[in-house]
Amino acid sequence: MTRRCVCPGSYDPVTLGHADVIRRAAALYDEVVVAVLHNPAKHGTFTPDERRDLILDTCGDLANVRVELFANRLLVDVCRDVGASAIVKGLRGGTDFAYELPMALMNRHLTGVETVFLPGDPRFEHISSSLVKEVARYGGDVSGLVSDRVRDALAGAWSDR
Numbered sequence: 001m002t003r004r005c006v007c008p009g010s011y012d013p014v015t016l017g018h019a020d021v022i023r024r025a026a027a028l029y030d031e032v033v034v035a036v037l038h039n040p041a042k043h044g045t046f047t048p049d050e051r052r053d054l055i056l057d058t059c060g061d062l063a064n065v066r067v068e069l070f071a072n073r074l075l076v077d078v079c080r081d082v083g084a085s086a087i088v089k090g091l092r093g094g095t096d097f098a099y100e101l102p103m104a105l106m107n108r109h110l111t112g113v114e115t116v117f118l119p120g121d122p123r124f125e126h127i128s129s130s131l132v133k134e135v136a137r138y139g140g141d142v143s144g145l146v147s148d149r150v151r152d153a154l155a156g157a158w159s160d161r
């Protein structure tokens with residue numbers, strides 16, 4: 001039996017913290033589906049296709065990882081559709097836990113799918129997509145927080161839109 005998990009998120013854009021969790025999930029499970037969940041009514045910085053390309057550039061070297069895009073879907077339905085028994089998420093600290101726990105309990109209530117939390121690597125504890133975007137937007141250096149390709153995409157994002 002293939003043990004498959006989902007690493008869900010907005011990934012707008014993928015950070016090195018996300019990549020660390022995906023890499024560690026890929027060591028624990030036979031297959032990892034990185035699910036980019038987006039709401040078409042909300043305008044992100046990157047399009048879903050751009051987010052997928054940036055994820056593949058950051059962790060596409062992992063043979064058992066694939067990226068799929070979903071719009072307006074419940075995470076539990078995504079898990080059912082791809083045949084995943086678990087959701088894997090990283091926790092940067094107590095604030096993340098307070099945000100994630102009700103979602104984990106709700107998802108288990110809905111279909112029984114379990115959420116597995118991985119302790120975030122302290123090297124990436126301060127990294128979030130929104131903080132990285134804010135730093136990049138005002139000209140700060142985001143090297144070491146995201147891949148070089150994401151850093152360059154962020155530099156272009158503010159000039160294009």
Ligand code: PNS
Nearest residue numbers: 008009010011037073074075103106107
């Ligand atoms: O990267 P993010 O923005 O923290 O990811 C949050 C995400 C997309 C994983 C979460 O909002 C989600 O699961 N959305 C799908 C809709 C859903 O299932 N909502 C009910 C959650 S209990």
